[in-house]
Amino acid sequence: MDKILCSIATRGRYYSTFPLVLSAIINQTKLPDKLVIFDDNDEPKDMRQELAYYYFFQMLELKGVKWEWVFAEKKGQHHIHQMANTSDCQWVWRVDDDAIPEPNVLENLYRIATKIDNVGAVGGSVLTPPLIFDTSKSTGKIADIDLEPNIQWNVIHNITEVEHLHCSFLYRAGVHDYNLGLSRVAHREETLFTYGLHQKGYKILVVPDAVTWHMKNPQGGIRSETRQEMYEHDEKIFRNIIGNSGNNIVVLNSGLGDHIVFNRILPEIPNPVVFTCYPEVVSGRSIAEATTLFGDLDQWNIYKKMAQWKWTGSLEAAYRKLYL
Amino acid sequence: MILIHPFAKPLIKGGINPKTPGVEYWKELIALIDEPIIQVGIEGEEQLVPEFFKNLPIPRLRELISECRTWIGIDSFFQHLAWDEGKPGIVLWSVSDPLIFGHPENINLLADRKNLASNQFLWWDFTPHNLDAFVKPEKVLEFL
Numbered sequence: 001m002d003k004i005l006c007s008i009a010t011r012g013r014y015y016s017t018f019p020l021v022l023s024a025i026i027n028q029t030k031l032p033d034k035l036v037i038f039d040d041n042d043e044p045k046d047m048r049q050e051l052a053y054y055y056f057f058q059m060l061e062l063k064g065v066k067w068e069w070v071f072a073e074k075k076g077q078h079h080i081h082q083m084a085n086t087s088d089c090q091w092v093w094r095v096d097d098d099a100i101p102e103p104n105v106l107e108n109l110y111r112i113a114t115k116i117d118n119v120g121a122v123g124g125s126v127l128t129p130p131l132i133f134d135t136s137k138s139t140g141k142i143a144d145i146d147l148e149p150n151i152q153w154n155v156i157h158n159i160t161e162v163e164h165l166h167c168s169f170l171y172r173a174g175v176h177d178y179n180l181g182l183s184r185v186a187h188r189e190e191t192l193f194t195y196g197l198h199q200k201g202y203k204i205l206v207v208p209d210a211v212t213w214h215m216k217n218p219q220g221g222i223r224s225e226t227r228q229e230m231y232e233h234d235e236k237i238f239r240n241i242i243g244n245s246g247n248n249i250v251v252l253n254s255g256l257g258d259h260i261v262f263n264r265i266l267p268e269i270p271n272p273v274v275f276t277c278y279p280e281v282v283s284g285r286s287i288a289e290a291t292t293l294f295g296d297l298d299q300w301n302i303y304k305k306m307a308q309w310k311w312t313g314s315l316e317a318a319y320r321k322l323y324l
Numbered sequence: 325m326i327l328i329h330p331f332a333k334p335l336i337k338g339g340i341n342p343k344t345p346g347v348e349y350w351k352e353l354i355a356l357i358d359e360p361i362i363q364v365g366i367e368g369e370e371q372l373v374p375e376f377f378k379n380l381p382i383p384r385l386r387e388l389i390s391e392c393r394t395w396i397g398i399d400s401f402f403q404h405l406a407w408d409e410g411k412p413g414i415v416l417w418s419v420s421d422p423l424i425f426g427h428p429e430n431i432n433l434l435a436d437r438k439n440l441a442s443n444q445f446l447w448w449d450f451t452p453h454n455l456d457a458f459v460k461p462e463k464v465l466e467f468l
């Protein structure tokens with residue numbers, strides 16, 4: 001049986017929307033196996049002393065949901081989500097600290113995720129009253145992201161395949177990494193993450209009957225940074241990645257022998273754009289350029305990947321898993 | 325002619341790489357081999373035989389690999405290059421896992437899997453050097 005981790009990052013909302021989110025999670029018709037709260041507050045508190053939280057934790061224990069409160073490193077929510085992504089659970093339901101799911105959300109997301117083959121992530125409507133956008137022509141394709149309202153910003157009537165998701169969704173863990181090269185505001189982090197799952201060949205779906213109410217709160221929030229240059233930095237990375245949407249990015253930030261082994265699978269990779277340390281072995285552009293374009297290169301670090309996968313097969317097979 | 329590639333890259337912090345058996349081991353092995361030997365490597369490595377080719381470009385290394393009868397090396401880029409060139413040889417293993425980093429076309433000599441590093445994917449600076457982790461030179465001769 002697959003395990004589901006519910007992951008929430010919170011900042012500045014101890015006494016506003018966050019307790020509502022916790023209550024909504026406790027009252028799901030399908031409960032997660034574990035809840036992990038990543039506390040990114042500038043002045044974190046021991047919330048077990050607060051009455052409402054005290055009862056929340058007791059309720060979780062009575063319902064058999066393990067819970068953990070982690071004091072995060074204040075690097076941004078992409079770092080937090082990556083910790084959840086590399087946990088020992090097969091699925092992660094990420095919930096924002098100002099987004100309140102209706103009681104059936106996890107049950108319906110999980111039912112679809114496991115009923116349809118090869119699902120990478122599945123999300124429902126994310127509604128911010130009183131706004132309801134006209135999404136009747138929204139495609140959910142990355143190429144249309146500047147041209148249309150997000151398909152999740154209205155009631156969803158049919159299961160629809162898209163290329164990216166927003167805010168809160170259930171995803172298959174350990175398949176694709178969050179881009180840790182983004183700044184602390186982590187602008188577009190969930191779009192990049194779900195689009196990465198799509199690029200790896202997994203289905204990204206929006207589904208009906210899974211409404212989350214997004215009580216957008218100008219106070220607090222994991223993105224409560226105002227420095228414009230952070231957004232510009234992240235936007236540049238986002239544009240560089242989607243600008244390569246028809247290509248397979250290959251980053252060989254590794255040793256000479258690794259390049260030689262990788263060379264065997266290169267002909268099988270469609271439309272490769274290669275960044276290399278040893279152009280005399282595998283021709284391509286420089287690693288420095290890759291860092292500038294994409295921010296973080298860990299998602300292509302074959303040694304980090306093998307460690308993450310607890311790999312016991314051959315190096316060539318590891319490259320196949322990463323790129324094919 | 326036999327080609328040897330005796331040394332892996334030195335550790336970042338300095339000192340002998342645990343994937344390398346060391347100079348004395350190689351001298352002992354070379355003394356047992358009754359056949360011309362050439363050595364390839366880089367500047368700064370100890371010269372073990374009269375013919376030592378340093379800092380060769382990849383195409384020249386490929387030529388030497390194709391010219392030799394076989395080769396003896398350790399777990400470094402060279403074993404991958406010779407594999408790519410289609411010339412089987414002998415690889416002396418110690419702490420890295422031949423099932424991950426080796427090629428079945430080669431003779432992969434490992435004394436005991438219990439010596440393998442518990443984490444295969446870190447820098448080798450954190451793994452101590454252990455000469456006993458290598459098979460004895462006389463054992464290597466049986467496969468030459």
